[in-house]
Amino acid sequence: MSDSDVMSENIIQLENVDKFFGDFQALKNINLSVKKGERIVVCGPSGSGKSTMIRCINRLEEHNAGKIVVNGHELTSDVKDIDAVRSEVGMVFQSFNLFPHLSIVKNLMLAPQLVRKVSKAEARDVAMKYLERVKIPEQADKYPSQLSGGQQQRVAIARALCMNPKVMLFDEPTSALDPEMISEVLDVMTDLAKEGMTMIVVTHEMGFARSVADSVVFMDEGEIVEMNPPQEFFENPKSERTKLFLSQILTH
Amino acid sequence: MEAITGWWDDFFWGSLVVVELFFVALFLTILFGLIGAGSKLSGNKTAKAIANGYTIIFRGTPEILVLLLFYFGSAITMTAIAQIFDPTIKFVDIPPFWAGSLAIALIIGSYATETFRGAFLGVDPGQIEASRALGVSNLQTFIYVRIPAMWRLALPPFGNHMLSLIKDTALVAIIGLEETLFVAEQAIGTTGKPFTMYILVGAIYLGFSTIITLSVMRLEKYANKHLEVTR
Amino acid sequence: MSFDIALIIDSIPKMLMGIGLTFQLLFLSLALGTALGVMLLILRISGRWYLSWPTMIYIYIFRGTPILVQIFIIYYGLPQLEFVRDGIFWPILREPFGCAIVALTLNTGAYLSEIFRGGVLGVDRGLKEAGSALGLSVTDRFIYITAPIAIRLCLPAYSNDVVSLMKSTALASTITLLDMMGIARTIVAETYAPYEVFISVMVIYLIITWAIQRTFGWIEKRMSRHVRQ
Numbered sequence: 001m002s003d004s005d006v007m008s009e010n011i012i013q014l015e016n017v018d019k020f021f022g023d024f025q026a027l028k029n030i031n032l033s034v035k036k037g038e039r040i041v042v043c044g045p046s047g048s049g050k051s052t053m054i055r056c057i058n059r060l061e062e063h064n065a066g067k068i069v070v071n072g073h074e075l076t077s078d079v080k081d082i083d084a085v086r087s088e089v090g091m092v093f094q095s096f097n098l099f100p101h102l103s104i105v106k107n108l109m110l111a112p113q114l115v116r117k118v119s120k121a122e123a124r125d126v127a128m129k130y131l132e133r134v135k136i137p138e139q140a141d142k143y144p145s146q147l148s149g150g151q152q153q154r155v156a157i158a159r160a161l162c163m164n165p166k167v168m169l170f171d172e173p174t175s176a177l178d179p180e181m182i183s184e185v186l187d188v189m190t191d192l193a194k195e196g197m198t199m200i201v202v203t204h205e206m207g208f209a210r211s212v213a214d215s216v217v218f219m220d221e222g223e224i225v226e227m228n229p230p231q232e233f234f235e236n237p238k239s240e241r242t243k244l245f246l247s248q249i250l251t252h
Numbered sequence: 253m254e255a256i257t258g259w260w261d262d263f264f265w266g267s268l269v270v271v272e273l274f275f276v277a278l279f280l281t282i283l284f285g286l287i288g289a290g291s292k293l294s295g296n297k298t299a300k301a302i303a304n305g306y307t308i309i310f311r312g313t314p315e316i317l318v319l320l321l322f323y324f325g326s327a328i329t330m331t332a333i334a335q336i337f338d339p340t341i342k343f344v345d346i347p348p349f350w351a352g353s354l355a356i357a358l359i360i361g362s363y364a365t366e367t368f369r370g371a372f373l374g375v376d377p378g379q380i381e382a383s384r385a386l387g388v389s390n391l392q393t394f395i396y397v398r399i400p401a402m403w404r405l406a407l408p409p410f411g412n413h414m415l416s417l418i419k420d421t422a423l424v425a426i427i428g429l430e431e432t433l434f435v436a437e438q439a440i441g442t443t444g445k446p447f448t449m450y451i452l453v454g455a456i457y458l459g460f461s462t463i464i465t466l467s468v469m470r471l472e473k474y475a476n477k478h479l480e481v482t483r
Numbered sequence: 484m485s486f487d488i489a490l491i492i493d494s495i496p497k498m499l500m501g502i503g504l505t506f507q508l509l510f511l512s513l514a515l516g517t518a519l520g521v522m523l524l525i526l527r528i529s530g531r532w533y534l535s536w537p538t539m540i541y542i543y544i545f546r547g548t549p550i551l552v553q554i555f556i557i558y559y560g561l562p563q564l565e566f567v568r569d570g571i572f573w574p575i576l577r578e579p580f581g582c583a584i585v586a587l588t589l590n591t592g593a594y595l596s597e598i599f600r601g602g603v604l605g606v607d608r609g610l611k612e613a614g615s616a617l618g619l620s621v622t623d624r625f626i627y628i629t630a631p632i633a634i635r636l637c638l639p640a641y642s643n644d645v646v647s648l649m650k651s652t653a654l655a656s657t658i659t660l661l662d663m664m665g666i667a668r669t670i671v672a673e674t675y676a677p678y679e680v681f682i683s684v685m686v687i688y689l690i691i692t693w694a695i696q697r698t699f700g701w702i703e704k705r706m707s708r709h710v711r712q
């Protein structure tokens with residue numbers, strides 16, 4: 001296989017990426033490649049750089065060294081490339097971040113109308129389609145503050161899907177939720193994985209990792225310590241740090 | 253510029269009047285603010301109603317109106333009283349300085365009332381309970397726990413009240429107090445240079461505002477010292 | 484000393500003749516001041532020092548000096564300068580009404596831009612990030628996300644500023660304008676009955692304040708139903 005074939009197969013590619021906040025190095029020499037349709041789960045202790053890494057992928061944070069290529073666009077300060085990448089990469093946040101002044105359906109319609117320039121009617125059709133996919137079409141005309149956390153997070157997923165993204169990034173999508181709402185969100189994510197969406201998911205839901213992930217990435221202190229298929233990762237962790245982390249998280 | 257030369261000392265004395273006015277009114281403002289907040293927080297219905305009326309009236313009326321009402325109103329009242337004792341008296345007024353400081357203090361005091369009230373209610377009740385639970389007396393809790401917590405909350409808005417206060421002192425020129433704006437009017441009368449003189453007044457006030465802003469910043473830093481992150 | 488009811492009944496209609504001027508001063512300088520405030524805000528948060536610094540200095544000067552002094556500088560002071568008298572704005576600055584509008588606008592614009600900035604800074608960073616993540620441009624993010632939320636957040640402060648502005652319109656009476664305050668002062672000068680006249684006009688001002696607060700309270704309730712601070 002030639003070099004360019006490898007690149008085209010990898011929808012996301014991080015090479016030797018460093019990220020600093022002032023003097024503090026949040027990412028140290030990160031290398032990660034994600035193929036089309038691959039599902040990656042990222043875990044690791046608090047402050048290990050998980051959020052920073054996935055936020056670099058759609059340039060909510062700017063990396064300081066190394067190279068990030070997303071769907072053929074290298075991330076530089078070129079604004080056009082960034083907007084192109086962002087509209088192809090969906091992101092779901094821990095705190096939902098729904099626009100509080102817009103109704104649910106308007107939350108979903110905003111970006112397609114502004115970025116994709118689709119008509120209002122079409123945007124509404126697409127929005128309703130995805131609201132049905134996440135099983136809450138009846139909430140369309142309510143406002144975010146009137147929905148439960150689990151419902152809000154499903155709306156956030158639907159909102160990202162309306163842009164028809166090639167990749168979905170999830171940053172701890174269930175950790176702000178009450179326990180009884182976690183599964184409704186994970187179910188939606190599992191469905192998405194089954195349909196072949198490329199996903200990078202930061203989560204500590206190890207059950208989800210086992211059943212859905214192609215690989216599990218363990219990060220600590222800004223580094224990728226270990227990356228393996230879930231079977232291998234859970235049964236046969238290589239590094240001491242991974243073992244310690246797993247022993248802490250699996251006893252919960 | 254040379255137009256100002258002969259007027260430096262007048263502007264200096266005028267500025268001094270502003271400073272005096274500021275401090276007298278500041279003292280009264282705090283007094284009115286505390287009384288107002290105390291009344292609003294008290295269980296006494298009459299006191300509450302009076303305090304509510306006070307804040308509604310003084311926050312909703314133009315400052316210049318309060319000042320003129322105060323000055324001319326008190327003059328008329330005083331004259332009437334004086335005439336009871338000596339019918340030959342034609343006119344008595346209270347000095348503009350006092351009419352001015354009272355009027356300004358009543359206006360700013362109405363804002364301070366809300367600030368103090370908010371600060372009192374903003375103190376975390378857990379702190380008070382913790383102190384009481386440790387066996388600290390009510391009075392001691394008030395002095396050592398509530399007051400320090402309160403003034404930390406009140407300081408930023410009160411800083412803004414002080415800025416409003418210093419700026420309102422300019423109004424007192426209207427009733428003839430010889431502060432900077434009044435001096436400027438006299439200077440204009442002889443030099444015919446209104447732009448120069450009023451700009452100078454503006455610059456003097458900007459200086460006062462800067463001093464107040466910097467002082468409040470220092471105080472805030474001092475008040476929040478314990479909250480600074482040590483690395 | 485007595486309280487002259489007849490005088491009150493007589494002077495209230497006279498003072499109400501000035502309410503039109505009071506409202507003109509209020510609404511015109513509020514509209515212009517709001518536009519100026521938005522402009523100053525955009526310059527202030529532009530991220531370019533040569534735009535934001537002059538804006539900060541402007542705001543600092545106009546918030547740090549008494550509005551009365553600003554009115555005097557513009558009305559009495561500017562005509563001292565020849566280029567002002569020869570300039571294109573002379574038709575406005577020659578009239579006390581024009582001067583009052585200019586002064587109130589410049590002053591309230593400075594205060595409003597700070598209020599707007601408070602609103603913009605109050606918008607949750609996560610919401611702007613969500614907008615970025617969806618591929619919205621900087622401008623679209625500002626127009627469709629930041630601005631609508633910021634407006635709701637700064638409504639209470641805006642309403643207070645409208646009341647302040649309304650109170651400041653009374654200072655127009657110091658440059659010969661016959662707004663409500665100006666008329667009240669004229670009547671007092673003629674009758675020497677400060678209590679009757681000033682208290683009556685005070686009641687009118689209080690009603691206007693009340694109306695402003697009620698209106699904004701209503702708008703706030705309607706607009707901010709779903710947006711919490």
Ligand SMILES: Nc1ncnc2c1ncn2[C@@H]1O[C@H](COP(=O)(O)OP(=O)(O)OP(=O)(O)O)[C@@H](O)[C@H]1O
Nearest residue numbers: 021022024026044045046047048049050051052053
């Ligand atoms: N904007 C920022 N400025 C300064 N430091 C930051 C910033 N964002 C993150 N950091 C630091 O970078 C490190 C990595 O943060 P990051 O949010 O990526 O961790 P995380 O693995 O997502 O942790 P968590 O599980 O708590 O979400 C942390 O030490 C954090 O304090």
Ligand SMILES: [Mg+2]
Nearest residue numbers: 050051052172
């Ligand atoms: Mg994180």
